[in-house]
Amino acid sequence: MRLKVFTAPSMNEAMQQVRQQIGEDAIIVSTGKNPEGSGVTITAALDKAEPDLFTPKPANQSHALTTVQVEAEEKETPKTIMKVLTDALDDHGVPDRLASDMLRAAAFAQTEDPILALGAAIDDMFSFSPLSTQPTKNPIMLVGPPGSGKTVTLAKMTARIMLAGHSVQAISTDTVRAGGIDQLSTYMRHMKLDLDQADSPLSLEALLKKQTSPAQILIDSLAVNPYREKEMNNLAKLIEKSGAEPILVIDGGKDAVDFESTCNLFQDIGVERFILTKIDLTRRLGGTLAGAQKLGLSFCEIGTKPEIIEGLTSLNPVSLARLLLPRDLSAADGLLRDLRT
Numbered sequence: 001m002r003l004k005v006f007t008a009p010s011m012n013e014a015m016q017q018v019r020q021q022i023g024e025d026a027i028i029v030s031t032g033k034n035p036e037g038s039g040v041t042i043t044a045a046l047d048k049a050e051p052d053l054f055t056p057k058p059a060n061q062s063h064a065l066t067t068v069q070v071e072a073e074e075k076e077t078p079k080t081i082m083k084v085l086t087d088a089l090d091d092h093g094v095p096d097r098l099a100s101d102m103l104r105a106a107a108f109a110q111t112e113d114p115i116l117a118l119g120a121a122i123d124d125m126f127s128f129s130p131l132s133t134q135p136t137k138n139p140i141m142l143v144g145p146p147g148s149g150k151t152v153t154l155a156k157m158t159a160r161i162m163l164a165g166h167s168v169q170a171i172s173t174d175t176v177r178a179g180g181i182d183q184l185s186t187y188m189r190h191m192k193l194d195l196d197q198a199d200s201p202l203s204l205e206a207l208l209k210k211q212t213s214p215a216q217i218l219i220d221s222l223a224v225n226p227y228r229e230k231e232m233n234n235l236a237k238l239i240e241k242s243g244a245e246p247i248l249v250i251d252g253g254k255d256a257v258d259f260e261s262t263c264n265l266f267q268d269i270g271v272e273r274f275i276l277t278k279i280d281l282t283r284r285l286g287g288t289l290a291g292a293q294k295l296g297l298s299f300c301e302i303g304t305k306p307e308i309i310e311g312l313t314s315l316n317p318v319s320l321a322r323l324l325l326p327r328d329l330s331a332a333d334g335l336l337r338d339l340r341t
């Protein structure tokens with residue numbers, strides 16, 4: 001592991017030195033004011049394959065280090081902000097290249113608060129498009145693979161919109177699966193709403209043409225296997241005939257390849273943002289981050305619990321940073337509690 005300290009008048013110039021001398025793969029270990037004068041310092045490592053150097057060692061432990069390494073190691077005690085971020089991204093299985101880019105962007109934030117630094121990096125590198133608080137002109141259709149949480153998410157959205165004082169027209173197109181209609185109509189009955197049904201693109205189109213009230217129209221869809229062309233074509237027709245915005249509902253915890261290939265197929269039928277469900281069951285978000293960033297998909301909302309009331313939360317760069325930083329269950333529970341308030 002090679003560590004090197006770079007000193008420059010500004011963070012920008014120091015980062016340029018890092019890039020020139022170590023390259024794009026440099027891992028930023030710490031940043032801060034130059035303790036010996038004006039300007040800033042960045043401590044960078046070539047890779048993170050040998051984490052031992054990052055762990056503070058007992059003072060009497062002897063080991064051969066270069067002057068630069070000793071200097072850098074002294075600065076790493078106690079745990080630096082960059083060490084906190086490196087560990088968090090590593091724990092989430094964020095692919096090395098993306099983690100390195102995120103750390104670099106976090107270093108630019110020039111803050112000692114890990115949440116703000118990571119939030120700034122996320123703000124630079126990811127996009128967010130939460131659900132509108134007002135009814136949208138076009139219907140919203142929730143789409144996704146089997147069991148991802150489409151129907152429950154639709155019920156959560158309905159509850160949230162109604163609590164905000166707006167009306168909702170819910171339509172199910174899941175007329176094939178046994179119990180598909182029953183599940184949603186039960187939720188709707190609890191909210192004293194009727195559920196409309198459409199069993200084909202044409203019947204959906206006809207139903208929507210009759211709609212005159214300013215209600216938010218929410219459409220539940222039949223699960224599709226994104227790798228089956230016929231199923232995706234049927235879904236594409238429903239989207240086309242309804243003029244709805246398709247929002248992908250997908251559960252967390254997939255690896256980067258699975259997440260990206262699934263999302264990519266839904267992108268082909270018009271998806272631009274996704275709701276990430278079952279966050280309460282998910283411990284690693286590296287695959288989601290990698291896929292979202294690569295495809296340019298926007299984070300929309302997260303499903304934080306199976307219950308309908310307050311089970312859906314909007315995300316922004318800082319709340320995503322907070323979601324990434326805690327590792328243990330109790331910390332994550334605390335975070336989810338915070339997110340809901």
Ligand SMILES: Nc1nc2c(ncn2[C@@H]2O[C@H](COP(=O)(O)OP(=O)(O)OP(=O)(O)O)[C@@H](O)[C@H]2O)c(=O)[nH]1
Nearest residue numbers: 146147148149150151152223277278303304305306
């Ligand atoms: N823990 C947890 N469970 C959730 C969440 N969202 C949905 N679920 C559960 O996931 C299961 C599937 O949810 P559904 O809403 O029926 O999923 P779906 O995508 O409509 O399923 P199909 O229509 O069969 O494709 C149910 O048991 C839900 O309670 C969540 O955010 N957290």
Ligand SMILES: [Mg+2]
Nearest residue numbers: 150151152174
């Ligand atoms: Mg469903």
